[in-house]
Amino acid sequence: MNPWWSIALALFGGLVLLWLVALAALALVRPRGNLLTEAIRLLPDLLRLVHRLARDRSLPRGVRVRLWLLLAYLALPIDLVPDFIPVLGYADDAIAVAVVLRSVIGHAGPDALIRHWPGTDDGLAAVRRLAGLPAAPDR
Template identity: 35%
Template sequence: MKDDDVIEGREIPAEEQEKIKDKIIDDIDSTKLKFYENLRQKVRGWTKEQLGSLGGKLGEYVFLLPDFFILVCRLALDKRVPVKQKMIMGGVIAYVMMPVDLIPDFIPVIGLVDDLVLVVMALNMILNEIDPKILSDNWSGEGEVLEHLKKITAVAEQFLDKHLLQKIKNVLKRL
């Protein structure tokens, strides 16, 4: 028996555990997948309209935000991820979904940069605590997740204002 299998001092029967698991996954799928698809469509539409076929690096990296968002949601549910890291992922999910950010989301593409950088920094942070295979197992985006993390981190540190980066790091510390 594991701690996860106990509610209020009683063991949860296997049948009930499956029902709970299915409900949690259904709730996350319906709510978060809708957010995921809306986010992807907004970014693609604006980038195509404003930046043309080139799109630039910014658009390329912001297109990864929905994939990183789903990765964070999956990590929050993965039994191999320790509770402390799951709590961090929960905070990241809340930050990304909140309408109030360091850079307002209503600013097309640019408004999603703080979300992306926060997600990437949080993933880098928990990567020291979990097996990188767990990240790869939960990644459904294109390319290698670890390569994306490295590239986005390097670009963020090179091009973003140091004060903004510090504010993002402060948000992470609070999580």
């Protein structure tokens, strides 16, 4: 076999393996129960929240970089998980938002979430649950 074909085949196999690992990781970190449904319903408000947080210069640079990378991923027309895969196919954007949001709130604190939340108080309560925070006091 030509060595170039061997290299190309190895690269392709490595990429497929990496994709399968990423798919398994998404399945493991996805929100349980009705939180995934709430995350999908709240996606427009979550996108506004992520954009507002990414533009907030008072947050650490690493937090803002994560948020900009998330926005870039969400803007891409190609998803990590194709839509024909049941459940995860349509929910991969919501799962990505939930994972990044947990990380951001862990570093920036829940005050940044409250300060930038564009939606309703019920939506904020759902986002707090999605981020693994306890029930919130009134805004």
